[in-house]
Structure formats: structure tokens, C-alpha cells
Amino acid sequence: MNTVTIVVPPSLRRYVDGQSRVPVEAATVRGALDALTVGSNALHAHLFDQANEVNRFVRVFVNGCPIRSIENDKVADGAVVTILLALAGG
Numbered sequence: 001m002n003t004v005t006i007v008v009p010p011s012l013r014r015y016v017d018g019q020s021r022v023p024v025e026a027a028t029v030r031g032a033l034d035a036l037t038v039g040s041n042a043l044h045a046h047l048f049d050q051a052n053e054v055n056r057f058v059r060v061f062v063n064g065c066p067i068r069s070i071e072n073d074k075v076a077d078g079a080v081v082t083i084l085l086a087l088a089g090g
Helices: 009-017 031-037 041-047
Strands: 002-007 022-027 056-063 082-087
Touching: 002 031, 009 041, 009 082, 022 031, 031 041, 031 082, 041 082
Parallel strands: 002 082
Antiparallel strands: 002 022, 056 082
């Protein structure tokens, strides 16, 4: 298992004790996001839709590169996974 750092956007930090960066153990991007949301149904609901897919307003980057599918994308030890939330409304 690899240690991965997840960069959490300000609007979601209340679900991770105010932390901007959260280290997790994971082999894939999906595993990292699952590890981040363990114990927080509210955070899970922000990141994932009812089909347990990444919400359409959530963008995920690994080491600055956008990820299209989180299921099989492996993450190396020391990788940085960044979560960005798209703004909606008008």
C-alpha cells in the first residue's frame, strides 16, 4: 500500500477536522477517496453520486494531471491527489 496525500478543498475541510491535506493508504485513486470518506457519510455524499460514481461536479487530479476514471488509476507512493469542486449556479 502507498501513502498518498489528498488535498481537500476548503468547502469540504469541515469533514476532515479542518485539514487541508490528509494522508491515506491506497493503491488506486478510488482507494484513496474511499479511505478519505471512511466514517463520513456526508463527505461521501459530496464526492459520490447515488450510483457510487464520482459526482459530476467533482474533478480529481493526481500530481496535477486530470483523472478521467478513478477505478483503475494506480497511485504511486507519495502521490498527491487533489479534489476540486466545480462551481454551479448563476
